[in-house]
Amino acid sequence: MGEDWLDKVKWDESGLVPAIAQETSTNKVLTLAWMNRESLAKTVATGEAHYWSRSRMRLWKKGEQSGHVQKVREVRLDCDEDVVLLKVEQGGGIACHTGRHSCFFQKLENGRWVTVEPVIKDPKEIYGR
Amino acid sequence: MGEDWLDKVKWDESGLVPAIAQETSTNKVLTLAWMNRESLAKTVATGEAHYWSRSRMRLWKKGEQSGHVQKVREVRLDCDEDVVLLKVEQGGGIACHTGRHSCFFQKLENGRWVTVEPVIKDPKEIYGR
Numbered sequence: 373m374g375e376d377w378l379d380k381v382k383w384d385e386s387g388l389v390p391a392i393a394q395e396t397s398t399n400k401v402l403t404l405a406w407m408n409r410e411s412l413a414k415t416v417a418t419g420e421a422h423y424w425s426r427s428r429m430r431l432w433k434k435g436e437q438s439g440h441v442q443k444v445r446e447v448r449l450d451c452d453e454d455v456v457l458l459k460v461e462q463g464g465g466i467a468c469h470t471g472r473h474s475c476f477f478q479k480l481e482n483g484r485w486v487t488v489e490p491v492i493k494d495p496k497e498i499y500g501r
Numbered sequence: 502m503g504e505d506w507l508d509k510v511k512w513d514e515s516g517l518v519p520a521i522a523q524e525t526s527t528n529k530v531l532t533l534a535w536m537n538r539e540s541l542a543k544t545v546a547t548g549e550a551h552y553w554s555r556s557r558m559r560l561w562k563k564g565e566q567s568g569h570v571q572k573v574r575e576v577r578l579d580c581d582e583d584v585v586l587l588k589v590e591q592g593g594g595i596a597c598h599t600g601r602h603s604c605f606f607q608k609l610e611n612g613r614w615v616t617v618e619p620v621i622k623d624p625k626e627i628y629g630r
Contacts, residue, residue: 416609
């Protein structure tokens, strides 16, 4: 297939767009990460989520270290064509590097961020550190 | 309440973070918009979503023109503290300026972005243009 669909995405001045990953089975929002053209192309070609790490300045496959790969079932683009939404199956049921299901585990309660989701697996075990 | 919770958010070099709005009743991801400190403070103080418009360079209340206000039921922060997730009730059932339920109405199918959600209300009617 051609690359017209990639040209339609409005990459920002750094060549990136935010990509939201939502779990198909639970509808939970798991993560927001960043994609460049190459990572979106690779995500679609392989069916597994690839992102661009802004801190490490490199392409990374979600789960490359942890094994917690995101299988992509659907890819959506928003009205402004500058945000991607992935519907995924989350390998291991753990999307967060803290060992939690979702990265959005801090909830605002009376002016404080409270951790409301448990650690499923100790990150030391996940990353073997 | 104090502003410690606002200090915990890692605003980017432009003073912004992405904010995802997810509908409580359907779990659909409706929008991604941007927030600065003031818009998050105002969102929490009023219980209605306020964002920062990067194109118009000003604070805006979601629905200020359309009437399609987002009532905020929950505010979450991710592990890196640089993305906000709002759980909202979407006024009018229309989050998108195109008159659709969600902004993520374009789905990738065989190398093409296909519009898969209907226009609920003509934008001309919504915005009176």
